[in-house]
Amino acid sequence: MRGLIDASRRGSLFTLLALASLLTACDVKNISELEEGVSTEADVRERFGAPEAVWEGEDGAQIYEYNRQPAGHVNYMITIGPDGRMAALRQVLTERNFARVLPGMAMEDVRRMLGKPMKITTYALKRETHYDWRYLDGAGADSSKVFTVVFDPDLRVIRTMSARDPDLDRNR
Template structure:
């Protein structure tokens, strides 16, 4: 009886790992690949931005997805790093009072939504992301396009109707 249970666990684990590869196709992008190889494999990026080391290809799932992959290329056009940046660790790098709209867009790509409210003097950039639950990350810009606040919040979607 132990063998079938072990076999089940092994098969389930392999299916899970295979599913992760399908959900995260950027695992196929490896350091040292050329820009042309990345584009042939992943398609054209949503944006291309200059970074001090070279160029960044942005592949964002925004506005409806919860990912943004940054493929950094060195000066020779080869992949130096690939990472998914919509996560708590990367959001924590935002420095209110120092970062600008351009910094946020370079590091995280396009937002899900750019909004304004009467109680805030500038734009609010909203990113959709996931960390054990559906979340938003809000970046508040002042009139000079400088970040003044940034924080996460819960996103409620597909919730059932309240019961009476």
């Protein structure tokens, strides 16, 4: 029976990795077809579809969130300037952005910075809520990690941490 469970888990991991690879391949192609300052909002929507969320930016800009969680390892924020042209396209699940998440920061500010997490877990007895994002720290299948932001009951950051993606160990 254990062999059957292990095979099922390996199959699930393979399916997730295949889906993530497909999304990555599509993203690379779509990104290559867009140019900052030239591509329009319509170009962005044609290649990426409807955004997960739209955030208000500075000076009338809009920031489109394109989420690739839970199967993927990236989240994109695409800024559309007030002129209707793409001003920036950024993959936001980076060590640099993680370092900007500080104690006391509001959940909405973190969400706006990193995009929708892959998982949200509430620990009632600890009075904590954990938001997890899957990301890559290097190249290769073993570089998958999870960045966690721990919030208090008022949804303010208490602390952050990164760890090896537990799905890597579960599916071996």
